[in-house]
Amino acid sequence: MLKSRLITALILIPIVIAALFLLPPAGFAIVTLAICMLAAWEWGQFAGLASSSQRVWLAVLCGLLLAFMTFTLPAYHPVHLPLIAGSLWAALGWWIVALVLVLTYPASASLWRASRVLRLLFGILTIVPFFWGMVALRQYHYDSDHFAGAWWLLYVLFLVWGADSGAYMFGRLFGKHKLAPRVSPGKTWEGFFGGLVTTGIIAWLFGLWAPLSVSPVTLLTCSIVATLASVLGDLTESMFKREAGIKDSGQLIPGHGGILDRIDSLTxxxxxxxxxxxxAFGTL
Structure with a gap:
């Protein structure tokens, strides 16, 4: 299992980095849209869509929604446009709600377990803002520097990968106290703090060597909150998987499960x- 995870990671990471720096914004948006469609297909299980055809239609509708939203905007999408800004602010609100749902699980499940509409809404609030977050960061200052946004996205990816890898290693070595046993019994507080240490090192190294031109306070604040959000994204998907009675969201990625299993923290x-x-910080 660990061997296949490492092999897959060694293959996928260079591909992701190449896509960040080599694809133009339009091409990057298309790739991200395809990933979101696959994520929507897997989310169908969480929403109680039993048949494959229903899940395919959910993926198609998700793709059409994102494509329609994209085509209604100018070629270069300023982040302050209502559609993009509204999606990002909605994400902030949704993840605060998700935190409450995770902390109060399984009691909270009584509010949404029987509602397919609510579970589909949760999927929209997870996938659509993820798409716009990826696109907005990739287009960051694209008019003056084609790679500025790629560096920012790479930074966030490394933060999340660092938190995940650090939590896994520290949890395996020192884990004794369960972080959220009713949601994900395998996660521990030792792993959680190990992930924070790992992301702290990554943030420090990027601050030294990468062209991230923001104040240290802004970088630190955004990094800490994003790292905590990544843990919440992982726990939230675990909560929905537990309710759906499945171990992995899919089998698309060998050793890693499905697309949602890989991007849950990133969403x-x-x-x-x-x-x-x-x-919030107005770094436009």
Missing amino acids: AAVPVFACLLLL
């Missing part, structure tokens, strides 16, 4: 980071 971290950096 929270990316839009929250983009909202704070670009809107």
Whole structure:
């Protein structure tokens, strides 16, 4: 299991980095849209869509929605446009709600367990802001520097990967106290703090070597909140998987499960980071 995870990661990470720096914004948006469609297909399980055809239609409708939203905007999408800004602020609100749902689970499930509409709404609030967070960060100062946004996205990706890897290693070595046993019994407080230490090192190294031109206070605040959001994204998907009675969201990625299993942390971290950096702190 660990061997296949490492092999897959070694293959996927260079591909992701190449896509960040080599694809133009339009191409990057298309790739992100395809990932969101796959995520929507897997989310169908969480919403109680039993048949494959229903889940395919959900993926198609998600793709059409994102494509329609994209085509209604100018070629270069300023983040302050109502559609993008509204999506990012909605993400911030949704993840606050998700935190409450996770902390009060399983009692909270009584509010949404029987409602397919609510579970579909949760999927929209997870996937759509993730798409706009990715696009907004990639287009960050694109008119003056084609790679500025790629560096920011790479930074967020490394934060999330660092938090995940650090939590896994520290949890395996020192984990004794459960973080959220009713949601994800495998996660521990030792792993949680190990992930924070790992992301702290990554933030420090990026601050030294990468061209991230913001104040240290802004970078630190956005990084801490995004890291905490990444943990919440992971726990939230675990909560929905538990309710759906499944271990993995899919089998698309060998050793890693499905698309949602790989981007669950990013669906929270990316839009929250983009909202704070670009809107709350006004780093436009």
